[in-house]
Amino acid sequence: MITALFLIGSLSAIAALTLPKRALFPAVSTLSTALFALAAYITLPLLAGGTLQSGVWYLDPFAALLLLIIAFLQWSATLVSVPFISTELHEGTIDVAHARRYFALLSAFIFSMMLTVAVDNLGLMWVALEATTLATTLLVSFYPRKGSLEAAWKYIVLCSTGISLGLIGLLLTYYAATVAAPDLPNIDWTYLRSIASTLSPQIMQIAFIFVLIGYGTKVGLAPMHAWLPDAHSRAPAPISAMLSGVLLNAALFAILRYKTLVDASLGGGEWTSVLLVFFGVLSTLIPAAFILVQTDYKRLLAYSSIEHMGITAILFGLGPLGAFAALVHLTGHALTKSMLFFGAGNILHAWKSTKFERVGDVMKTHPYTGGLFLFGVFALLAAPPSPLFFSEYLLFAGLISTHPVAFALVAFALLVIGAGFMRFLMPLLFSPVRGGESVERETFNISHGAMMVHAVLIVSFGVLLATNAGQTIMSAIAASIF
């Protein structure tokens, strides 16, 4: 059944390349909807604590949650892509061949991300994660504008090099397995987990450092984040939404798979946790410095993604309660950030600029986009009932007793980031710009519908977390990580 997901993914790439122009949008939307429906059918029963193993596939509740998020976001991103791409076709920014390539690469991107979380074999997981980089490079350089070539070059060189370092981590893990069990070593994660306590702790420590630095580049953890603001700001908005919402999480997922193995071999999670907290804190501090001097709203959102991946990493370093909060944060951030990027795409189309100085009074002419964007900003800044309120509350509660210095640094960074968001985004929404051209009033379209669905899900998820049922489900998923 999991194989069917990948068949649909391939079918949609083929459809994008071959069908006549008239059938293009209906076909990709239908296939994307089918993909989401099937993924939900497969993953929802697993969330409460089931596992599914068949052939090369392995889904535990954690992998199932990520697969569900990927499936949902690809659905909303594909639906938003339809008005987004038709606007650009209409305006002549791109031609039909470009549009075909866009949807084909989008399918390849979705395919490789689903593969990353659904395979049991750590080698295939590596291949899939590298494939996500390759599938998105041409999407980063999609527009023939200044800077997009540079962004794509940085992206492919930095991420591929990072992922190569991850491969060294994988090889060292495999080496440790051949030493521990010379007869039949393979690199299935489930098998490695069963022998993890016999793996050499020294080798696994070196392996984890390579994995953390390598895959951490792809997560966007500071100081390996240099590619991220460029790639996110140059890619088409629905792609930025997917990069922020799910790609970073898929890479973090890969790191956590190794953390489980290393913790078992070391006999405890302290060592890996300290590393996660360290890189996490750094990843909240660096964006805080850059957000204050931003001139570009897409880059602002990109830096905020680094910050939120940092928070998620810290939470995963805070033990079982932290893992619970980390899953909440990861899900909440995926829903919120993608929604904001959808909004950013609408603003970019109307004002033709990503600079703060050129965009203003969004609320007046674009009430749907503006209102939903404002909602997203508050949700991202963890105003209740946003799920991020729960996770950040647990973050501070956990940090103050275990790492007081980190607590102070993160609290300061979050304060600065919150101030930066208000300073730049409130004028963008409410104040006119000097010498700004008049912008046509918007009409309601699918992208607003998608953003509304995101908003409803954010609120419902936040409310669900306040109930026993919600906490039980999230705890069950968190328990499957370790």
Next chain:
Amino acid sequence: MISVFAATAAFGAMMVVVALILISRMRFSSLIAMFRLLSLLLAGFAFMLGWMEGERPLFAVGALVLIVKVLLIPEFLTRIAKKYNINLRLQSYVRPTTATFGGLAIVALSFLAAWRFIQEPSDVVALGASLSLVMLGMLLLLTRTDMFGQAVGFLVTENGIFLLGLAMTGGMPFFVEIGILFDLCVFVTLIILLVLRAQAEQGSLATEYLRELVD
């Protein structure tokens, strides 16, 4: 009869020497020639290992390396460079002699690091040589200021990791190796697409033109 240890040491040492020569090459054709030689040694090592340990899949891995890294990738890069009249004089922050000295220091450090972490003597050589290649590739990535030089740096790093895989674990499962080489082919294709775009947009592959995006 040569032992696996001696074979690993010999191939590892030869590859490190070739990589050291490679990092100081400033002409496109000699850079590619050195990369070809490096990959040929890698393929040779896979064949040697397959023959000595009686592992048939390693012959297939060696053949794939031969096809992809010795023939296809260098040929592809050379043809593109010729066809589009790309300037074959490469650029770097540092002079060739400086690069060589830096490279020697890196090799020494890599072997020290390997010796510090692993006790098995044959694995020290394997790990030391692979780490050296990985770091020399990174050095190339950092110091070169043209797109071709950086791309070759990545390929050298990749070769180092391949050597590590072969020497320390006798190669990954076969389908994973195929996946890794497939990714590499796509990577090179994308690099070429970006190189052609740079050539069309700015008439040069110098990365100094790629410095717009800063905060």
